[in-house]
Amino acid sequence: MYTANVTLELGDAALPGDLALPDRPGGVVLFAHGSGSSRHSPRNRAVAAGLNRAGIGTLLIDLLTAREGEVDDVTRELRFDIGLLTGRLIGAIDWLAAAPRTAGTPIGLFGASTGAAAALAAAADRREHVGAVVSRGGRPDMAGTALERVNAPVLLIVGARDPDVLRLNDDAAGRMHHATHRLEVVPGASHLFEEPGTLEQATDMAVRWFGHYLKHPVTA
DSSP states (O other): OEEEEEEEEOSSOEEEEEEEEOSSOSOEEEEEOOTTOOTTOHHHHHHHHHHHHTTOEEEEEOSSOHHHHHHHHHHOOGGGOHHHHHHHHHHHHHHHHHSTTTTTSOEEEEEETHHHHHHHHHHHHTTTTEEEEEEESOOGGGGGGGGGGOOSOEEEEEETTOHHHHHHHHHHHTTOSSSOEEEEEETTOOTTOOSTTHHHHHHHHHHHHHHHHTTSOOOO
C-alpha cells in the first residue's frame, strides 16, 4: 500500500489530502466530505479503509483552506457553497487524471451530505473522467440542473430513519435521466449512520458499486 500526504495546487487554493493506493488499484475514489467536516471525518475514513481493503485507492482532501474553514465555522456559509465545492472537486479530479501514480486509473467520487451535491455536479462536468458516484446521506437535490447531465452510475445510500433526506434523494433520482442509478435504504440508520453496523452496510454497498463500475465503465 502506497500512502502519502499530498497538496493539491488548484489555482485558487492549496488543499491538503491523504492519498492511499493499493498495489495495482482497481480505481481511485475521491471523497467529498459533508457540511462542516474535513478529510479527517471518521466516517469517511472508515469507508476509505473498506475501499482500500478491496483494492481501491482513495484520496481524501479538505475542500476548504484552513482560513476558509475558520470563517465557515462562524458563518456556516461556505459548506453550502456548492459552486465553490464543485470547482475544488473538479480541480482534484484533474489532479488525479494527471498525477503520475494515478493517471489512467478509473476515478470514482464519494460524497456525504452537501459533498454529494458537489460530487454529482463535478461528475457532470468531468464525464470523461468519472466512472461512478456514491452518495451517503447526501443532498443530491442541491446539485440542481447538473443532475440531468450526470452519466456516471450513481448509488444513493440513505438511512431509513432519515425521512426528509430519503424523500430528497428519491426526488433527485427521478431527475437522473442519463445515469444508471439506484437508491439503497439502510434499515435502522439515521443521517450520520452512527447506529451499530449501519456504516459497515453502507461501506459494503459502496465497495460493490465502485468495484463493479470502475472495472466496467459506462460510456456516454
